[in-house]
Amino acid sequence: MDNLLKKLCTANGISGDEKSIRDIIINEIKDYANDYRVDNLGNLIVYKKGNNTPENKLMISAHMDEVGFLVSDITSDGLIKFSEVGGIDRRVLPARSVTINNNVKGVICNKPIHLCDSDEAKSIPKYDSMYIDIGADSKDEAQKYVSPGDSITFDTFYEDNGFSVKSKAIDDRAGCSMMIKMIQSELEYDMYFTFVVQEEVGLNGAKVAAFSLNPDYAIVLESTTAADIPGIEGVKQVCNVNNGAVIGFMDRRTIYDKGLIKEAQSIAENNNIKIQFKRAVAGGNDAGAIHNSRGGVRTLAVSLPCRYLHSQISLIAKSDIYDVYNLALILAERICGGKI
Amino acid sequence: MKKLLFDLCSVGGVSGSETSAAEYCCEYLKKYTKEVRVDYNNNVLAVLGNDKSDKTVLLDAHLDRIGFIVTEINEEGFIKAEKCGGIDTRTLLDACVIVHGNKDLFGVVCCMPPHLSDGREDKAVSADNIWIDLGLPADKVKDNVSPGDSVSLYAEPKELINSRISASALDNRAGVVVLLKLAERIYKENIDRKVCILLSCQEETFATGAKTVPFDLNIDESVTIDVSFASQPGVTDQYSNIKLGKGPMLCVSPILNRDLFDKLRTICAENNIDYQLEVCSCNTGTNGDHIATSKSGVKTALVSIPQKNMHSQAEIVDLKDMESTVNLLVVVICKRR
Incomplete structure (x- = not known):
């Protein structure tokens, strides 16, 4: 799974432009899936037969998109104006490296500190005074490489130090990599897997995928906000890296199914899987669109605690990946087997 | 030049901990002179040219990074x-x-x-x-x-369009690379003076290298190579006219020597080297200030490579400006006086 995660995280696919991620996933699953299709929004919907016919129809879902930017304009000096896609805190932007259109390198400008007055030196610029420099000196020159509407992603390294992984886009390529691994393995029951688009801009992919599939149950594999860093105490940390799979009772989109929470807890106890409960009502994920689909879908998000979400580099512990994977897979089998 | 710059931006060498960068540069300079050493503060000093001459020119670039x-x-x-x-x-x-x-x-x-x-x-x-x-x-x-x-x-060094390079620590690894390349260009030349190349420590903190090393040398003339501000959004006044790719910046400042400035300007004009002017009405805020006032005073000039986004991970310079700076210094060193 290590190589798979690296391949997925280092590829670029902001919301609405997930094709390169989808192509990697199709290539990985095509020899293992019994059926797959791409819907009108770009969701990849995969069907995999298991050893048994399930009692309940289950949808397992993760989103392919990452946060980033769109080129909005090019100035007469050849600088690129940009707008955010998904929620990004401006404090992580000055002087960052980016890739436009998968191939043009650029950096976000930062006025030299030496030339700033004391207020300016402590202030993060607004979007209207942020620019990307690709080295062009004029609009004509920049237009040879970049057009308004082009996708922009963070450009950073991927590092696996044996204990943790640092990369952009772990949210939610980690979820995608776990689903690929499930599809590549022998399953107890027939299951549906949805690799969805546009989570970061309003859960759009999950909404239509859940409608199409019409499942009884859903498991969402996500990467969630861990804030267990110095200076942040107690419940404000939300969850902790290296403390296992994260289960929430409620976030800003969903109140989770109590039966599934209880089941997850007992699976963890019986199988030596580490889990932790989210200690704050924060964030939100595709469960918000799925649990309200049609006449309702019993839904649980099983999440990977992830620091520094929505930035050039986020961080997860490798041990948590296995806890999330194992918990989700056993839960899936229990749901399909009608044991809940 | 690009590979050398990428390599040097990728070694450490924070102010006061320049060992890794000093070792890298020392190895490089050994190809061009036997007389190269690293002192206890991580200053790198290489001597080229005529070591019997009683005239010494110092070329300085700070080695440390923030x-x-x-x-x-x-x-x-x-x-x-x-x-x-x-x-x-x-x-x-x-x-x-x-x-x-x-x-x-x-x-x-x-x-x-x-x-x-x-x-x-x-x-x-x-x-x-x-x-x-x-x-x-x-x-x-x-x-x-x-x-x-x-x-x-850390930011992985990268090439933008127009021979622009972006990396962390281009301040002042760009200047260091200029002096390494200069050594390569002049080591076979017949030079009348002694040429000291100093890659100095701790410019970003206490200017320790520029304050101490020149004390032990009898310098007649000195040129400091650093980076300075180029036009970019939010930058006004004189720097809004400085462009990447239009050549090194020659500085006029009360603390710098006017004759040496004129000499550099003339060399640029005579050799078709583009240059731009930088005016500092007080000190320059570079090693040049310390070298100019070393011992009983040293005639000093400041040549700067135009840079955007200084002191960030997204610093940008143009390789053409670095090459022009090397060309200028080759003439300064090799021209018979």
């Missing part, structure tokens, strides 16, 4: 760091860093995700609240990192 120094490691293995040089706090949250411990380790500067924002998106982090996450258990961190270790900002 960064941090580790002050504490907490129970969870997070590393507290304080700034070492003029760090720009606006660029720090979620910054990639390299902690130079027993080995180089990748880290991230801790920050909160937007989902849990305190709503203070307009404010940069305070410099006294910088914590670094290596993503390793505390015992592993403590095995490899100690208070006093240096930390550098």
Whole structure:
């Protein structure tokens, strides 16, 4: 799974432009899936037969998109104006490296500190005074490489130090990599897997995928906000890296199914899987669109605690990946087997 | 030149911890002179030209880069760091860093995700609240990192269009590369003077290299090579006219020598080397100030490579400006007087 995660995280696919991620996933699953299709929004919907016919129809879902930017304009000096896609805190932007259109390198400008007055030196610029420099000196020159509407992603390294992984886009390529691994393995029951688009801009992919599939149950594999860093105490940390799979009772989109929470807890106890409960009502994920689909879908998000979400580099512990994977897979089998 | 620049931007060498950069440069200079040494402060000094001459010219570029120094490691293995040089706090949250411990380790500067924002998106982090996450258990961190270790900002060096290079530490590895390339260009030439190339330590903190090394040399003339500001959004006044790719900046300042400035300007004109003017009405804020007032005074000039986004991970220079600077210095050194 290590190589798979690296391949997925280092590829670029902001919301609405997930094709390169989808192509990697199709290539990985095509020899293992019994059926797959791409819907009108770009969701990849995969069907995999298991050893048994399930009692309940289950949808397992993760989103392919990452946060980033769109080129909005090019100035007469050849600088690129940009707008955010998904929620990004401006404090992580000055002087960052980016890739436009998968191939043009650029950096976000930062006025030299030496030339700033004391207020300016402590202030993060607004979007209207942020620019990307690709080295062009004029609009004509920049237009040879970049057009308004082009996708922009963070450009950073991927590092696996044996204990943790640092990369952009772990949210939610980690979820995608776990689903690929499930599809590549022998399953107890027939299951549906949805690799969805546009989570970061309003859960759009999950909404239509859940409608199409019409499942009884859903498991969402996500990467969630861990804030267990110095200076942040107690419940404000939300969850902790290296403390296992994260289960929430409620976030800003969903109140989770109590039966599934209880089941997850007992699976963890019986199988030596580490889990932790989210200690704050924060964030939100595709469960918000799925649990309200049609006449309702019993839904649980099983999440990977992830620091520094929505930035050039986020961080997860490798041990948590296995806890999330194992918990989700056993839960899936229990749901399909009608044991809940 | 590009590979050399990328390599040098990728070694550490934060102010006061320049060992790795000094060793790299020393090895490089050994190809062109036998007389090269690194002193206890990590200053690199190479002597070329006529070492019997009683006339000495000094060429100086500072070797250090801005960064941090580790002050504490907490129970969870997070590393507290304080700034070492003029760090720009606006660029720090979620910054990639390299902690130079027993080995180089990748880290991230801790920050909160937007989902849990305190709503203070307009404010940069305070410099006294910088914590670094290596993503390793505390015992592993403590095995490899100690208070006093240096930390550098990391951005993979990259080529933009128009021969522009972006990297962390182009201030002043661009100047260092110019002097390394100069050594390569002049070592076979018949030069009448003694030429000292100094890659000096601690410019970004206490100018220790520029203050101490020239004291032991009898210098007649000196040129400092550094970077200076080019036009970019928000930059006004004289620097709004400085463009990347239009040649090195020659500085006029009360502390610098006017005759030497005129000589450089004439050489540029006679050799079709583009140059731009920089005017500092007081001191220059570079090593040039210290060298000019060394001992009983040294005739000093300042030549700067235009740069955008100074003191950030996104510094940008143009390779053409670096090449022009080398060309200018070759004439300065090799021209018979």
